[in-house]
C-alpha cells in the first residue's frame with residue numbers, strides 16, 4: 001500500500017510507489033458564497049481563512065461592501081505599480097496610523113510623505129547590507145543564549161515554539177540596538193509589556209484595519225492604550241539613557257548610537273529623543289514579531305521534512321565553529337538560507353500590505369475609486385497557482401532553478417518592494433539563517449503528536465494554537 005501521511009515516509013515506501021511528500025499546513029478556505037455578516041465576522045477573526053480559494057488563481061479581486069471597497073492585487077504588474085513605480089499614489093492608509101499611533105507614535109512604519117522620507121534618510125544608512133558585519137556578533141550571542149534556554153525543554157515533551165522564537169528575536173534586536181540582552185531589567189520589562197499588550201488586544205490583524213462599522217468586534221481599546229503607554233515609557237527611558245551616554249562620550253557603537261548620531265543629509269537635523277523613541281518602537285515590534293514568526297514556521301517545516309532538517313544540521317555542524325564568531329559563517333549557511341527563504345514564501349510573516357488609492361485609478365479595466373483600499377497579499381502571491389510550480393509544496397531547491405528564479409522575480413516579496421521595502425531585510429535574513437542553523441545543530445525537532453498548526457493572520461502569520469514541536473538533543477555532549 002502507498003501512503004501519504006503527515007510525515008516523511010520516503011524510506012518506508014514500497015518500491016514502485018510514487019514518493020509522497022507532506023503538504024505544509026494551509027488554512028481551510030471559506031465557502032465561495034457567504035452572507036455579508038458572515039464574511040465580515042470571518043474577516044475580523046482571520047483574514048486568511050476568510051478568503052475564497054479562487055484568490056490563489058485570480059489576478060485581481062474586488063470586494064464591495066457597504067463600508068469599503070477594496071482591491072486585492074495578485075497581478076505582478078499591478079503589485080509593481082503600487083509598491084515600486086508609483087508608491088506616492090498608494091500611501092499607507094490613515095486607518096493604519098489610527099490603529100498603531102498609540103504604540104508607535106510617528107514611527108516610519110506608519111508615516112507618509114515628507115515626514116517618512118526624512119525618517120528613511122536617517123535610518124537607512126544604519127541598515128546598509130555592508131553594516132550587517134557589525135551586528136553579527138549580537139546575533140551570534142543571542143543564538144547561543146537561545147540554544148542554552150532550550151536545553152531544559154529538549155526532553156521530548158511538546159512545547160510551543162513561538163514564545164521561544166519571540167524571545168530570541170527580541171534578544172537579537174535589544175543586543176543590536178542597545179548592546180543589552182533581553183534579560184536586562186528595562187529590556188525584560190519591555191518584553192513583558194509587549195506580551196501584555198498583545199494579550200489585551202489580542203494583536204492587531206490586517207482585517208481590523210479595514211474601515212468596518214463599529215459593531216464589528218474590536219479590541220479593548222483602554223487596556224491596549226495603557227500597555228502602549230507602558231512600552232513607550234520604557235523605550236523612552238532607554239533612549240534618554242543612551243542620549244546621556246552619547247553626551248558623556250561613553251556610548252557603545254551599536255544601531256541606536258548610529259541612528260541617533262546620523263544627520264539628515266538634506267537639512268542636517270537628527271532625531272529628537274521623542275522621534276527616536278517612535279523608531280525604536282517599530283524596530284522592536286517589526287523586527288521581532290516578523291523574525292519570530294519566520295523562525296517558528298521554519299522549525300515546523302524542518303520537523304515536517306526530516307530529510308531537510310538533517311541536511312541543514314549537517315551544514316551547520318560543518319560550518320559553525322562554536323568557539324569563534326566568524327562573519328563568513330553567514331555566507332556559508334546556504335541550505336539554511338534556502339530553507340528560510342522557502343519558509344517565508346509559504347508563511348510570509350506580514351501576510352498582506354494595506355494601501356489606499358490617493359486618486360481614482362483603473363486596474364485591469366476596472367475603475368478603482370479614490371480612497372479604495374488596495375491590498376497586496378504576499379500570502380496569495382507566494383502560493384499563486386499560475387505563477388509557482390507546486391505552490392503549496394516545500395521545495396528549497398526551487399531557488400536554484402530558472403523557473404523558480406523567474407517566479408521569485410515576479411512574485412516573491414516577503415519584505416515588500418520599492419521605496420517602502422523593509423530596511424531590515426538583510427539583517428533579518430542573516431539572523432534567520434544563523435539562528436535556524438544554530439538550533440538545528442544542537443537539537444532535533446519533531447512534530448508534537450496530534451498537532452497540526454493552523455496559520456492565522458495576526459499582526460504576523462502565527463499558529464492559531466501555537467506551533468507545537470518536540471526537541472531532543474542531537475548529541476549528548478555540549479560543545
Ligand code: HEM
Pocket residue numbers: 108109110120173282283286287288290291294348349350352353354414415416419420421422423424425427428429432
Ligand atoms: C523576517 C523578518 C522581517 C520581515 C518578513 C519583514 C517584513 C517587512 C515588510 C513586509 C515591511 C513593509 C510592510 C508594508 O509595506 O506594509 C517591513 C517594513 C519595515 N521593517 Fe521589516 N521585516 C522583517 C524584519 C525587520 C527587522 C529585523 C527590522 C529592524 C530591525 C525591520 C524594520 C522595518 C521597518 C522600520 C519597516 C518600515 C519601513 C517603511 O515603512 O519605510 N524589519 N518589514
